[in-house]
Amino acid sequence: MQQVLAGARPVGEATTGQPSLVPREVKVEKPSTFSGKHTDLSNFLFEMRQYIDTVGLGTDGNACRFLVSYLKGDALTWWRSYSSGKRDVFAQITLDEL
Numbered sequence: 001m002q003q004v005l006a007g008a009r010p011v012g013e014a015t016t017g018q019p020s021l022v023p024r025e026v027k028v029e030k031p032s033t034f035s036g037k038h039t040d041l042s043n044f045l046f047e048m049r050q051y052i053d054t055v056g057l058g059t060d061g062n063a064c065r066f067l068v069s070y071l072k073g074d075a076l077t078w079w080r081s082y083s084s085g086k087r088d089v090f091a092q093i094t095l096d097e098l
Contacts, residue, residue, distance in 0.1 A: 028051065028054050028055055030051070031044070031047035031048050031050075031051045031070060032044060032047055032070070033070045033071070033072045034070060034071055034072065034075050035071075035072045035073035035074060035075055035076075036071075036073055036074030036075035036077075036078065044070075048063075048066075048067050048070070049095075052066065052067075052095070060090075060093070060094040060095050061090040061091060063095045064090050064093055064094070064095055065090055067095065
């Protein structure tokens with residue numbers, strides 16, 4: 001275990017506030033996109049939370065920006081409508097609200 005951690009590098013703060021350690025040789029798979037299909041929502045959010053915690057995206061603003069970049073189709077249309085005209089929307093929303 002110590003050898004694994006010795007080869008790890010801090011990559012930021014996880015949403016728990018603890019530094020995230022990802023060994024250099026570990027490649028973290030990117031999450032799937034989400035197009036708005038209700039039956040896929042739970043898995044999409046779970047994948048996102050796992051990825052965000054693993055790579056340590058940190059703040060809600062950064063995590064939300066990342067999550068939104070994976071919206072496609074109807075989900076992206078919803079986001080465009082929701083965020084339209086809002087100043088600094090990422091400062092006003094948390095990951096749990098999405």
